[in-house]
Amino acid sequence: MNQLYYEKIAKELSITSQQVSDTASMIAEGATVPFIARYRKEVTGSLDEVAITAIRDRLQQLAELDDRRAAVLKSLTERNLLTAELEEKIAAAETMSVLEDIYLPFRPKRRTRATVAREKGLEPLAERIFAQEEMDVALEAAAFISEEKGVATADDALAGARDIIAEWVNENQDARAKMRTLFLEKGIIQSKVLTDKIETGIKYKDYYEWEEPVASAPSHRVLALRRGEREEFLMLRMTPPDQEALTTLEELFVKNSTQAAEQVRLAVHDSYKRLLSLSMETEVRLTTKKRADETAIKIFADNLRQLLLAPPLGQKAVLAIDPGFRTGCKTVCLDRQGKLLAHEAIFPLLSEKAREAAAQAVREFCRKYSIEAIAVGNGTAGRETEAFLKSLNLPQEIPVVMVNESGASIYSASKLARDEFPDEDITVRGAVSIGRRLMDPLAELVKIEPKAIGVGQYQHDVDQDDLQRCLDDMVVSCVNAVGVEVNTASAQLLSYVSGLGPALAENIVKYRDENGPFPARNALKKVKRLGDKAFEQAAGFLRIRESQNPLDASAVHPESYPIVEKMAQDQGCTVRDLMADEARRQKIILTDYITDKVGLPTLKDIMAELAKPGRDPREQFENVVFAEGIEKISDLIVGMKLTGVVTNITAFGAFVDIGVHQDGLVHLSEMADRFVKVPADVVKVNQKVEVTVLAVDSDRKRISLSMKKNPGEKTPVRDKAEQKVPAAGTAGEHKIKPGKPHGPDEKKRGKEPPKPFNNPFADALRRR
Numbered sequence: 001m002n003q004l005y006y007e008k009i010a011k012e013l014s015i016t017s018q019q020v021s022d023t024a025s026m027i028a029e030g031a032t033v034p035f036i037a038r039y040r041k042e043v044t045g046s047l048d049e050v051a052i053t054a055i056r057d058r059l060q061q062l063a064e065l066d067d068r069r070a071a072v073l074k075s076l077t078e079r080n081l082l083t084a085e086l087e088e089k090i091a092a093a094e095t096m097s098v099l100e101d102i103y104l105p106f107r108p109k110r111r112t113r114a115t116v117a118r119e120k121g122l123e124p125l126a127e128r129i130f131a132q133e134e135m136d137v138a139l140e141a142a143a144f145i146s147e148e149k150g151v152a153t154a155d156d157a158l159a160g161a162r163d164i165i166a167e168w169v170n171e172n173q174d175a176r177a178k179m180r181t182l183f184l185e186k187g188i189i190q191s192k193v194l195t196d197k198i199e200t201g202i203k204y205k206d207y208y209e210w211e212e213p214v215a216s217a218p219s220h221r222v223l224a225l226r227r228g229e230r231e232e233f234l235m236l237r238m239t240p241p242d243q244e245a246l247t248t249l250e251e252l253f254v255k256n257s258t259q260a261a262e263q264v265r266l267a268v269h270d271s272y273k274r275l276l277s278l279s280m281e282t283e284v285r286l287t288t289k290k291r292a293d294e295t296a297i298k299i300f301a302d303n304l305r306q307l308l309l310a311p312p313l314g315q316k317a318v319l320a321i322d323p324g325f326r327t328g329c330k331t332v333c334l335d336r337q338g339k340l341l342a343h344e345a346i347f348p349l350l351s352e353k354a355r356e357a358a359a360q361a362v363r364e365f366c367r368k369y370s371i372e373a374i375a376v377g378n379g380t381a382g383r384e385t386e387a388f389l390k391s392l393n394l395p396q397e398i399p400v401v402m403v404n405e406s407g408a409s410i411y412s413a414s415k416l417a418r419d420e421f422p423d424e425d426i427t428v429r430g431a432v433s434i435g436r437r438l439m440d441p442l443a444e445l446v447k448i449e450p451k452a453i454g455v456g457q458y459q460h461d462v463d464q465d466d467l468q469r470c471l472d473d474m475v476v477s478c479v480n481a482v483g484v485e486v487n488t489a490s491a492q493l494l495s496y497v498s499g500l501g502p503a504l505a506e507n508i509v510k511y512r513d514e515n516g517p518f519p520a521r522n523a524l525k526k527v528k529r530l531g532d533k534a535f536e537q538a539a540g541f542l543r544i545r546e547s548q549n550p551l552d553a554s555a556v557h558p559e560s561y562p563i564v565e566k567m568a569q570d571q572g573c574t575v576r577d578l579m580a581d582e583a584r585r586q587k588i589i590l591t592d593y594i595t596d597k598v599g600l601p602t603l604k605d606i607m608a609e610l611a612k613p614g615r616d617p618r619e620q621f622e623n624v625v626f627a628e629g630i631e632k633i634s635d636l637i638v639g640m641k642l643t644g645v646v647t648n649i650t651a652f653g654a655f656v657d658i659g660v661h662q663d664g665l666v667h668l669s670e671m672a673d674r675f676v677k678v679p680a681d682v683v684k685v686n687q688k689v690e691v692t693v694l695a696v697d698s699d700r701k702r703i704s705l706s707m708k709k710n711p712g713e714k715t716p717v718r719d720k721a722e723q724k725v726p727a728a729g730t731a732g733e734h735k736i737k738p739g740k741p742h743g744p745d746e747k748k749r750g751k752e753p754p755k756p757f758n759n760p761f762a763d764a765l766r767r768r
Contacts, residue, residue: 002062008094009058019045023055032498033473034480035537039557041601049477065096072103081106097180097283098173105171114167117160120149125157126164132254132261162263166271169253170279178248179276183284186240187214191225194235201233214238214288219295220651222288223458238284239277246272293462295651299680300456300467301474303649306685307455308478310441311621313401316372319365320435321389322405322427323381325349330427331361333369337488338436340421341369343428348388349381359392371398375438377405377431383631383659390628399623401438402659404647406455407448408433416447416492442482442618446475447492455685457650479541481617483555486524486542487517499537504530520547521558543614550576554613556606563593564606579610624688626659633660633698640693644705646683654683656691656705664703666691673708682707 010017022043037049076082093099125144141154151157193208228234249268254261315336322330328345346358376386389400412429421429436444450471451459479496494505511527521539540557568578590603624645644656655663671682692711695704
């Protein structure tokens with residue numbers, strides 16, 4: 001990669017070009033982001049995963065720019081259009097937009113009005129006019145009249161010349177750069193309802209007449225407006241004031257007040273309205289979409305991280321229930337390793353007789369399998385099933401825990417679930433997933449497509465490749481941050497370990513099944529196709545808790561074992577003794593162990609691991625108990641104070657499960673008694689929160705909540721529109737139900753009917 005690129009990335013990330021260069025070299029050699037961040041701090045200068053990922057992605061973007069640059073040069077060379085000056089400009093292009101602007105005049109074109117004018121021999125006239133010298137343009141144009149070429153009058157000749165000039169204006173690099181800046185900085189997003197959709201597009205009612213600056217439009221609103229346009233309810237435009245754009249172009253191209261200059265001015269206006277404005281609007285649409293995608297994807301990824309790193313209950317014998325009314329509750333018993341021991345359908349919500357039978361079955365399960373916790377899916381009949389279980393007066397040491405079941409049905413119908421439980425019903429598989437999710441959310445959720453978990457907004461509207469890549473990165477980061485017990489982990493969990501992947505993960509499980517548990521990390525080298533490179537990348541993230549070497553259960557990398565052994569030798573004890581004795585560890589002088597490859601960052605990490613080997617970074621599990629008697633929306637009363645769990649965070653607020661089968665929304669303006677810019681600054685997914693009910697709309701199943709000490713009091717906001725809630729459907733699928741659409745002030749709504757019109761932008765593109 002070009003050294004100039006390293007310097008460019010270094011400047012963008014405020015790091016040194018050497019850090020970028022060294023990181024790029026390791027990535028090129030196949031090192032993963034978690035491995036580089038954890039075990040190569042001396043090489044990168046202690047860059048974290050965020051910076052390393054940014055370097056990797058930026059290198060990819062620049063590589064794509066180089067690929068396009070090469071394609072452009074090849075095209076120009078093949079058509080004998082490449083000059084030294086043009087080649088220099090192309091080599092200096094730093095962005096894809098600039099490169100395309102340079103290439104635009106030379107790009108193979110379809111037949112245009114300018115093409116037709118050139119065929120009529122009008123380009124010399126266009127050149128004379130564009131020079132804007134003093135002349136009689138009518139007389140000059142008369143010389144180009146030709147019935148044979150289809151130029152009947154001088155006006156026809158002038159019109160053709162203006163078409164050619166309009167194309168020159170559209171292809172001018174300076175003009176496009178200025179227009180691009182103007183559209184992005186002073187452009188206005190405007191939406192109006194299409195003529196025949198006033199009645200049917202009611203969910204977009206607040207966008208029937210809406211406008212705001214392109215530069216400050218929040219991501220969720222951009223995506224909501226685009227969805228409304230895609231569903232053919234709204235017409236959307238993104239343009240700056242026409243007069244400002246025309247004035248800018250006139251300053252570039254109109255040199256004086258001659259007759260020729262007037263023709264140029266007319267051509268400039270035509271170029272803007274017919275060509276340049278549409279081209280720039282397309283660009284700004286792509287730019288705002290990309291910007292909105294990045295924000296939405298980041299929110300999704302952050303939420304996913306919080307969900308994956310939710311506190312685990314741990315290895316407990318669990319009774320798991322997938323609730324249901326008519327079809328019954330699918331009940332399974334799992335041992336401490338998550339193995340299915342028994343299952344049965346019980347019907348506690350049908351009749352008194354069925355309830356008694358269900359109660360007896362639950363008590364027998366708890367006795368027979370020494371149940372230590374009960375997991376209940378939070379879907380349909382979840383709260384009713386929870387109430388039934390609590391009425392049984394089971395031992396207090398057996399907690400009843402509501403578990404978010406989003407995605408469990410997708411897992412239960414997957415090939416993975418069929419392979420694991422080929423003889424079991426789909427409902428049994430779902431119940432098993434609910435129970436295992438309580439025991440270890442990370443180990444179970446990696447089996448589900450991240451997009452199906454339902455913790456984002458607009459996940460179906462954003463670029464799917466970018467979303468998938470970001471979510472995969474997040475899963476990899478979480479799995480490696482926690483570490484994986486190699487002798488119990490599923491192939492799916494192992495596949496996310498640094499350096500492994502699906503094929504090696506399957507080989508590890510197969511070897512384990514055939515030969516028994518791995519006695520030590522080094523034994524992994526016996527696995528088929530697991531070579532030195534893969535071992536180097538993966539070993540530090542794999543745990544073998546029953547190994548004779550205690551370091552195998554820690555995050556200390558095998559390459560650092562000799563350092564720890566030397567420390568123990570210097571202290572006159574074994575490694576195990578050193579790990580157990582803090583007094584001995586405090587005597588160690590880290591600088592004595594610095595080498596050419598190992599510095600203080602790694603040594604500090606080693607000491608932290610010796611103190612808490614294999615420590616789990618996740619927080620302690622805490623069971624959230626919902627208010628008794630509040631099981632459906634009709635039970636809610638405005639002003640009621642309840643305990644809830646954050647299920648999803650969006651750009652406009654957080655959704656909270658308060659135990660009524662419908663998540664309520666804590667809007668951004670109700671999250672604290674101070675100004676809140678980003679919801680994630682206040683809450684995280686799975687966090688326990690105390691909320692107050694502000695409003696309940698039973699018909700539309702919408703609940704407004706507040707986390708303020710004084711609910712309903714106004715707090716400072718920077719954007720009045722932010723006091724409202726985005727359009728329906730913006731928070732994704734599954735249980736999440738968003739609130740009222742964003743829109744202008746109430747004073748501006750409802751006073752007069754909207755002014756609908758058809759879509760001139762689409763019509764103009766067709767005319768082009």
